[in-house]
Structure formats: structure tokens, C-alpha cells
Amino acid sequence: MATTWDPRHPRRSGASLLTVLLPLAVLIVMAVAVGSWLQFTERQALDTVHMVGSQGADRVDVEANVQRVDAAARELALRVRVTARGALGEEEGTAPVADLSLQTSAQTLGDLEFKAHERLTTRDVQVVLTDGSISDYPFDTYETDIEFWAQLDGKPVPVRMLFSNNDPLFTTLSLRTEIPDPEGWYRALAERMESVVCEAGDADSSGWDTVRLLAPHALTTARLTPDARTAGRTLNRASDSLCQAGHPEQAAALAEQALGRLQPELGNGHPDTLTSRNNLATALQDLGRHQEAADLHQQTLTDRERVLEPDHRDTLASRNNLATALQDLGRYQEAADLHRQNLTDHERTLGPNHPHTLGSRNNLANTFRELGRYQEAADLHQQTLTDRERILGPDHPHTLGSRNHLAQIGTSPPSGSVVRRLLSRFRSRSLG
Template identity: 30%
Template structure:
């Protein structure tokens, strides 16, 4: 060896410069089964409940949109904008059906309401267009630009397509990452409440407004044909401001009356007697006094009054509970839990939900998980009109239901689409709740949800969720509340995984200093931030600082949590890849190399910490020149990773790379080259040829093939 400083970092690993071939990787285990990243299973169908049987008064709009479907056309972006409840999604859904049935287009439907939903949906689009598991994993883990991957496959599509980005009421999330682009092979349609032209450069904007009088009347008669005449329907439609959402709610109500059916004349009389309900249509322009959105409150209030009169108060209670959540798909499993009894008897939840479905107050949608979804204008209206004395129990129950849906102790595992679906609902609770104690409970749950996302490798969603939760929690709890600091610490951990080391160091350093000042050096939260910070320092090349901090963290966790706690063992495992070879044998009283055996005894052979300890010990043995032992151990780890994650998962490739090194060190050069060639090929497919991990792997393969490679000096 020449003694040159030739270390390099690979696979989210850490490298510290030393004489000789010193390569140190930090290893983490994610999951119990091979599971490529997945998004919603429904990108081939609109995520809406019941599209209108007949789309009234949109012929001119549809004709303009159909022009984009005709042979040889592509590259267009159409933006359908208008107030909430005007039927933008209905127009997009009808176009979607036409594109797939008449024009031979592949239809792709993605919710753009929040970052997590947008990213998951767009990655599902990439998968639909042919992206491989390795590429999708890399995009989800933040190892390659996700939007670039999606549009690469859209541009390569063998079939023309229509892509709908629904509910893009925060256009900035489309701009971040450049999700909205054009392609000669397809047409993009966006639905939004935001019409400012600067959000949609180069797009064709199409306003979707309220319906003309006669068409609005026909909507009522489509839904409730026996409730009155066309002129009576026109009068009621005018009374409802000709807003499609209000018409749908009114028609749904009239169509379901059996024992004592209402006529349109009766319905109009009750409208005249009703009180206006305050309505907040988030993301749209301010309401005028005569804005038809005000009338949505009257339509659903009449329905709830009838529920009460007919002995079904549970339907009212359920709608008010749904209004604490976001207007996004809410997994039905969330409602089928004992905790709902604080608002309505669990045994009555099915009946209450059916009543809401019958009255079009909510819809069933299938996004890979069966969900209920209600319109945002309706939910805002219901939330604003909920009696103040009922709000505390509704908020408490909503938090409890969310709490039971998030794992108590999130563990490494395969991607779970349910977790992504819960994000907007957790953040909506933090926005709605006004009581500090309940807000703290909600923040704890959402932070745990961020941890669960992190441990599936969805680092972008984990960071966005933790950051947003901390910002929302700080409003009521203050910047130095324990839970706010814990959420910011999790955001820092996710930034580290995204490779944003400088930001991660600044955030984790600030949080840890505040925690130490407020709670003490041995507080579990302080120690957790310390563990995260030492990872960052190691990757920044500040080995001495990292070693001091990890030793302090191990000592603190031993005192507070005990020697057998998984977090204590995890921190000790990190020392196996952080310490130079000269210190490994003597560290921790000479017991560090036996750590995997301790993990097996305390946690079991299949625990994530145990498997990571075996991986790290294999690296330490390799540095010590004990190549036979290292090779045997890393082979078992590699096989376990491949079984659990599949051959393309980054950590499986990291283990295979170490296996290649041990094979070379034992003189099995052909086997080493074969293993490393496979690593490079998989990285090129997943990360691209220019990614640093790919480049580093190719360099090692070149050294092995040319005979330049040498084992580490001991």
C-alpha cells in the first residue's frame, strides 16, 4: 500500500481518512420482506367516489380538452380552475374516461393535494410506465431526483397518456422538484382553486364556474327526478347558487327520502327557514355575501336535521368527526376502532357511514386502501358550524383514532401505503386543534408517524411531515416544548438520510443544545439527538467529535435505558464502524466485537438492531484482517438483506460490496469481481451511471479487475 488517503463514502456510508484502504460504512436494516416502493394502486383510475352520470354544461370545455386527445397531439397542459365545489374534478374525471375509452390513451390519476401524496402518486406513475424496483427505491430514499425519474419514463412511454393532477391547491409543491412538465407523448390536466398565471407558465387556463340555470336544474332532476318539475328545480338551483356541490348534496338528500319524501317545494321552504352557516373555503378567494359556497352549509344542515328527527344522531356525529380530518382519502380502518366510542357507538358506525354515503356527504374511494373522502368545502363548513362544546371530544377522539393507526414503536419495514395516507390527516388535526394539551397529543402521534415513514426509507416524506408538524405544534406549544424539539430532531435525522449534512448538523446541534439546557444531558430526547448528530459528524469527516459524542451517548443510554435496551445496543453498534481498527478490540472493555451475541440474547436473532450489528461487526473484522470470519458473517447478512428487501435495495448492495471485498482479500478474485460487477450494474439501473455510489462502485470494480486492489493493512 502507498499510504494514500483514498477513502470514499458509499451507500449512505461513512468514510474517515486513514492510512491504507480504510472504508467504513454505517448500516441500517429496513424491513422483513422484499417490497419495492409502492404508491397508490389506483393511478389507472380516478380517485373519486361516484362520477356524475351526466356532466351538465361542460360541452365547450370538454371539446377544447378533447382537442388535446386527438391523434398526433401532445405536450399540452390544461389548468382547470375555479372555486371549491364547482366541479373541476368531475370535468377531469369525464375527460379521463373519454381519453381511455375513445382515444386509446393510458389514463393516470394523481392526487396533488400534498407533497407526500403527489410524490407517492407520481412514483406509481413511473412504475406503471416501466420503472424498475431499484430506480423506485432510489427515488423514494432520496438517492436520485424523483421527478426526473417519473418524466424520464413518461417521455419513454410506448403509449400516449393523459395525466391528471387533482386538487393542486398548493401550486408551490408542484414547482418544488419540478413535478409539472410537458411531454410530446401526453397531455397533463391540473385541477386547482389557484388561478394566478405565474403558477402555470405555458399552460392553457380554463375557468370552471357555476352552472347555467337550466343545467343546474337538470342536475337536481338527474338525482331526484320525482321530486318536482323542471321549473321548481330551476328555482331551487338558483336558490343554491347553481354550485354543483350544493346541487349534489341537495339532490342526494331528496333522492333518499322514502318514508316521508320531500318535494322540491318543501326543500325550498326549509332553505328559506335555515340559518346561514359560516364557511371557510381554504385556498380560494374570499367569499362575498352572495357567494354560493355559503349555501353548502344550508344543504347539509337540512340533511343532519332529518337524521336527528329520524333517530340517527350518529350520522351527524360521524360527519363532525370526519370534519376534524383532511379532505383526503381517510382509511376506513381508522373508523373501525374502539376509540370512536367517544363520539358515537362503534356498533353504529356502519349505519352512520351508510347514511352519509346515501346523502352524498362522503364517498368511498379505493386508492389501494379502502377510504372515505368528503369535499373540502363541505368539511370546512361542517367544522365551522360544529358547536363549541362538542369540539374537545371530537378532537380527542380524532387524535386517539390516528394514534391507534400508527405503530407504537415504529420498526424498519417495507413501504406501507397506509402511512402516507395518514399524513394529511395528522397535519389537519394540528391545524384545527386549539387546545394545547390535545395539540401536544396530536404532535406526538404525527412525530411517531414521521419516524415510521423514516424507517421504511421514505426520508422525504419523513422530513416534510416532521418539519410541518413542528411548525404547527410550535404555534400553541412554543419553540422549546419537548415535543416540538423532538419533532425538529426527527426532521434533522431525515435531512441526514437525504444527504443534506450541513443542514442536519445545524438543526440537530441546535435541538440537542436546547434539550440539554432544558432537560439535562441524560434525558432520552437529548441522547436521541446526540445519536443522530454523531452520524452527521462522522459523515462530515469529523471523526474525533463523532467518537466523543457516540461514547457519551452510549454511556448515557446505559444509565437511563439500561444495557439491554435496543437504543443502547444500536449506539454501541455504531461504534463498530466509527472506530479505527487500532481501537476496536480494546473498546468497551474488549466486548465490542461480541456485540452481535449480546443483541441475539437481548433482542433475538431477527431483530433489526441484531442484523445491523452483524453487518457492522463484519466490517470491523475486515479492517482487522480477519477475512475468513468477516466473509462468513457478511455472507449471512447479505443473504438476509436480499431475502427481506430484494437484491436492489441499497443496503443489500452495500453488504454485497463488503462481501466482494472479503472474497478478494481471501484470494477469490473471480468471485469478488462477479459480485462487484452485479453491484455496479444494479446501481447503474437504480441510481444512474453518474451517482457517487455508482462511481465509487465502478472504481472498486476497476481496481479489482486490474489487480490494483489491496486488502487493508493490519
């Protein structure tokens, strides 16, 4: 049978196959090369360790490694390993010679504490991301501040931080590894902290939780800044807010730090120093340490009368606080004398209708009640209640307080109806 040749299926020669396979091979080699290069550069980026801080022999090394970045939750997981070098550590740096405290930036959720002579364990902390948006994927970028300060036995010690990234989906693009003017930077940080604490304090009860969260960072900032007045004002304001919020232990700690910072630099008679002493006394009073509180209030009153004027509002506040502390000690007659003096001065300097004047009259009435002078107490409470209803309104907390005080006095007419009116008013407010 004869062989026929079909021109629709020509035979391919070796040369024609080579022209097809050679470009394909080149593309495969290029793809492998590019992939290897990308893997190398990615691994090199992940292996890069950024170092900042002290190179001295006696220091605390902080190795901070990013484990994972959660863009949706706007936080990253940071693994922290601490080593105490030189005279600061023992057992080849695996344990500190004294209690070690590692304070962090505001974006890092929690400071780290290590006990003396105990092994330094690795800790995981969460860091809040700032700026950036996940909607920019895959080109989204984020920023945060990762900072560490160390204190050994309550004293600052040098720190060296070694920062690295172990999340393959993110790359560290830039890192500020030094502060050209650390003193100026700490001063600016302290001023910013003062602004934030004061802003939260001005919000009254709605800002108290914020102040409580900021308090540890305010303490750290106060230790670092060279500006004692800014540090003291911040701690004083935070102490006052925490005392009002019902956290006297934290308030006392902040006031003690403020007093310890201000007194050596500004002196015993400086107004900021006196504010710290007043805040400490008030916190001690709330803690039930009445005698210590009375002694501090007496000292503050004496200094304010000498440094300021007898009619200065801070002087009058100290006299009121001392009277309250004496009441807690059962020294009612001394307290009544101070409250009467304050009432006279308030009426003369501020007028009979000023809220501070009404507060002084209320406090004097309470002291009369403790002394058993019920009719005088009832008359003063009735006068205060009438003025507060007219000036502050019937539903103001101070007005309700006056009505309650009046109801508690057995000679007040008629106490039962006043109590029922008070309860019904509270009930109507709670029900909207």
C-alpha cells in the same frame, strides 16, 4: 228461413258495456296520476339542492353533484364545480387570484388543487360509502361524509357547498347541513386522527403505507383544530413513521408544519416543540442536507439538556443524532466523543445489556472504524455481537447488523467465515 235465438250468446246492451268500461277507465286515470306524481316527486328530489356554509361575499362555492352510486363497489362518483367569489376570484369567479387548494374528508379519494389565474375546471372524484349493505336491496341505504375545506395561498377561506343528487336510483334522505359546535367537532376530529396515526405507527413497517395515506388529511386536520398539542403530536408521529419508511421529503414537510404550529403556542423549550425540531433535523439528514441537520440537532440537544435532564432518554437520543450528523460531515472525532459519552450514560442509567446501550456501543465502534482505529472497532463490535446474540437472538436484525459490521473490519478474525455465515443465514431466512 226462420231466425232462431240461441240463449247461450245473449246480446249485450249499451248499459252493460258501460259498467265494464267505466271502472277500467278509472283505473287507467289513477295509474297515470300516480305515475305522474311519482315522476314529479322523483324529479323534485333530484332537483333539490342542499346548501351549507358561508354566505359571505368572499368565499369559495363548491357545487357537488352525485353522478352515480355504485353500491357493489361501495363508492359514488361526485362531480365537483368550484367558483371563487368576491375578492377570491377573477374573471367572474372562473379563476382564483392565488393557488387554491380544496381539502376533502377521509372518505373522498383525493384533494383538489387549482393554479392561480387559471380557469377552474370541473373535477370528478370518488367517495367511499360507509355502512349499509347491497344485500338489503331494494331497501339498502348508505352513508358517507362529503366535506370540503379551502385554502387560498395557504390560508383558510370560507366555503359554501351546494349538494345535489343526479342518480335516479337513489334519493338523499338526510343531510347534516351545519355543525352546531365546529370548534369541538374539529377538536374531536383531531383526536381521532391522532389515535389512527399512532395506531398505524405502532404497527411499524406494516402501518407505514397507512400513515402515508393519512398524511395529507392529518395536515388538514392540524390546520383546522384549535388544539395545537394534539395537532403537533399527530404530525410528529406521522413524520417519524414516514422517515423510517424512507419518505424524508414528506416527513420534513410534516415536521415543519408541526414546528410552525407548536413553537408559537408552546414555546421553543416545550418537549413537543423539541420533538418536531428533532424530526425535521432527521428528515433533512436523510435528504442529504447534513449541515442543516447538524445545526438543528445541536440546537435541540442544547435545549433538551437545559429543559430536561442530561440523562433523559430524549437528551441521549439528540446526542446520538448529532453524532451521526457529524459523521456524515466527516467530523469523526467529535462524533466519537459524543458516542462515548452516550455509551457511558446508557451503561450507568440502563445497564450494559439494554438495547440502547448496545446501540451506543455499535455506533461508537462504527466511528472508530472511520477513524482507522480498527482493532478498537473490532473489539467493540465483537462484544456487541456476543451480547446481541445472547439477548436478542442470532436472527434479530440488530444481531445480523453487528455481524455485518464486524465482517467489514479487516482485522476481525476471521472475516471471510463471518461473511459466509451472514449470507447463509440471510439465505435460510429468505427460503423459510
